Amino acid sequence: MCKAIMKPLLRLSPAQVPLLIIAANLSIMMTLSMTILPRVHMIMMMAGSRNHRLGYEVVGSAYDVALNRSAQLYPKVFGNYSVTRYFTPGTFTCADANAITTVGLSTLYADDSFNAFAVNSKEIRIVLSPGCSFETVTLGDFAREENVLVLASTASLDLLNNKKRFPTLLPLASTSYNNVGLALLKLLRLYKWNAFNLVCDSNAKDPQRLAMEVSCGVLRDTFKDVRDISMLALPFDSSNNDSAGAMLRLAKTHSSVSIIASLPEIYKHILVAAYTLGMANGDYVFYLLPLTAFEQFEEMPWNREKVPTNLLRILPFAFVLAFDEIKWDAVTGEVEQMRNRSRQAYNWTISEEYKVHCRRSNNDWCDRVACDFSKRIFLQHNVLQLAAYESLLMLVEVLNDTIGDAGEETGVKLASRFFNRTFNLPSRRVELNKIGTRECSVFVKQFNNVTRRFLTVQYLDSASQRLMADNTTSEVKWFTQTFPPSVVPHCGFNGELCSKREGNSSLLAEVLSVIAVICLLITFACW
Numbered sequence: 001m002c003k004a005i006m007k008p009l010l011r012l013s014p015a016q017v018p019l020l021i022i023a024a025n026l027s028i029m030m031t032l033s034m035t036i037l038p039r040v041h042m043i044m045m046m047a048g049s050r051n052h053r054l055g056y057e058v059v060g061s062a063y064d065v066a067l068n069r070s071a072q073l074y075p076k077v078f079g080n081y082s083v084t085r086y087f088t089p090g091t092f093t094c095a096d097a098n099a100i101t102t103v104g105l106s107t108l109y110a111d112d113s114f115n116a117f118a119v120n121s122k123e124i125r126i127v128l129s130p131g132c133s134f135e136t137v138t139l140g141d142f143a144r145e146e147n148v149l150v151l152a153s154t155a156s157l158d159l160l161n162n163k164k165r166f167p168t169l170l171p172l173a174s175t176s177y178n179n180v181g182l183a184l185l186k187l188l189r190l191y192k193w194n195a196f197n198l199v200c201d202s203n204a205k206d207p208q209r210l211a212m213e214v215s216c217g218v219l220r221d222t223f224k225d226v227r228d229i230s231m232l233a234l235p236f237d238s239s240n241n242d243s244a245g246a247m248l249r250l251a252k253t254h255s256s257v258s259i260i261a262s263l264p265e266i267y268k269h270i271l272v273a274a275y276t277l278g279m280a281n282g283d284y285v286f287y288l289l290p291l292t293a294f295e296q297f298e299e300m301p302w303n304r305e306k307v308p309t310n311l312l313r314i315l316p317f318a319f320v321l322a323f324d325e326i327k328w329d330a331v332t333g334e335v336e337q338m339r340n341r342s343r344q345a346y347n348w349t350i351s352e353e354y355k356v357h358c359r360r361s362n363n364d365w366c367d368r369v370a371c372d373f374s375k376r377i378f379l380q381h382n383v384l385q386l387a388a389y390e391s392l393l394m395l396v397e398v399l400n401d402t403i404g405d406a407g408e409e410t411g412v413k414l415a416s417r418f419f420n421r422t423f424n425l426p427s428r429r430v431e432l433n434k435i436g437t438r439e440c441s442v443f444v445k446q447f448n449n450v451t452r453r454f455l456t457v458q459y460l461d462s463a464s465q466r467l468m469a470d471n472t473t474s475e476v477k478w479f480t481q482t483f484p485p486s487v488v489p490h491c492g493f494n495g496e497l498c499s500k501r502e503g504n505s506s507l508l509a510e511v512l513s514v515i516a517v518i519c520l521l522i523t524f525a526c527w
Helices: 002-010 016-034 056-073 094-110 112-120 133-146 177-190 209-223 243-251 264-276 309-317 328-346 383-402 411-416 496-526
Strands: 039-047 081-088 123-129 149-152 169-171 195-201 230-236 257-261 285-288 318-322 422-424 429-431 442-448 453-461 466-469
Touching: 039 056, 039 094, 056 081, 056 328, 056 383, 081 094, 094 112, 094 133, 094 209, 123 133, 123 383, 123 411, 133 149, 133 169, 149 383, 149 411, 177 209, 177 318, 177 442, 177 453, 177 466, 195 209, 195 243, 209 230, 209 257, 230 243, 243 264, 264 285, 264 309, 309 318, 309 442, 318 453, 328 383, 383 422
Parallel strands: 039 081, 039 123, 123 149, 149 169, 195 230, 195 257, 257 285, 285 318
Antiparallel strands: 318 442, 422 429, 442 453, 453 466
């Protein structure tokens, strides 16, 4: 084809060449006018600020860095685009944020200037939200009516997977508490534990209380229709230093299995209290939920710090639940850019680390476990911030493959382009299932005192929904008795079984003593 075109050009006279160039330019212009790319309009909806975990300063900076990165990778998408940032400062509950989001979207869509471009031109609108699951429900209903795609980077409520109700919503959370609930249900049934304690931290002053509320709500919903397993919800407030002991004493009267929803520094405080109450004998087992946004259990400095002996002795009886491993080293540059962006654009400094303290009764400031055990949390490793960053990278990759296709790109159609898709992101590999939900496996890890690390012993495979043993990494190691322990402690809920055994042993000893004395008397009589 190339030679066939070139030959006529070589035969043209000098006068004919300018005419040919003009005709070619007109042809190119007509082609471009017929394939004008639609404008991409991203709407960022965020309620809440001044929060290390999920404020708009933290998540907004993640979206901004992702935009810059995507513009380098996919310049075609950014030839015609705009961004609307609807940020609401303050501290809000999930219900508050839900109301703010509803009002915010209604206000935007009622604004003539917001809709001016879309009236006269094609526009692809996408709503980006790091809001909680209940807030996302309202967003999803709104988006269905407007036929707009919503990417929810934090929400994981199972209700959101209803495609009849939410055809344009994609829950892309990398932390699925629905799968946590399913993993725990399968563990309880596997080990024939028909009762457990659910401990939810009710500290109203904790900035991460929302995560505790949501996770415990999901767990209650998971077990509400389970008739063969008894769940006892126990009160616990980490702001009260005496609350842990009272909660554990009550837990001992119901089940040897406790599932606890709090934060890592609180978990250590609870476990030390459990050790003091004699619960490090293999009769009791603890499952700790992964609720912190910016620290995974494997990152805690067990090797670098002086860990109290009592904590080390009870840690092997505790299992932690975790999500997919993140390659933080691969996104070091992006994390630093987020820090800089947060400081420069939003006047919010994401510290490299901070120390967690609590006030003891003697008014000394010290760590919740021991003064010589410095607890540091690395705030750059924020999994919720990273999930927001990842969601926008995935969006732009899909848009790059989509823009220019024939036909109108509706919210429903754009959402379907995410189905059964895999994204090889720098931080990790992300797989979406047949309805566009992020596959999120749950790993069960046990602390190893030799390596001072949490090692995977089981995992719930998100795709198959099966609980599997991970013998290639480690296996459950239990001390003092065989695993799993009975749901009823060895000595009973109140120690009554051991007391009874001790009483029976004493009676038997007395009977044997009497028989021995009679035998001696008979022997002496015969002699």
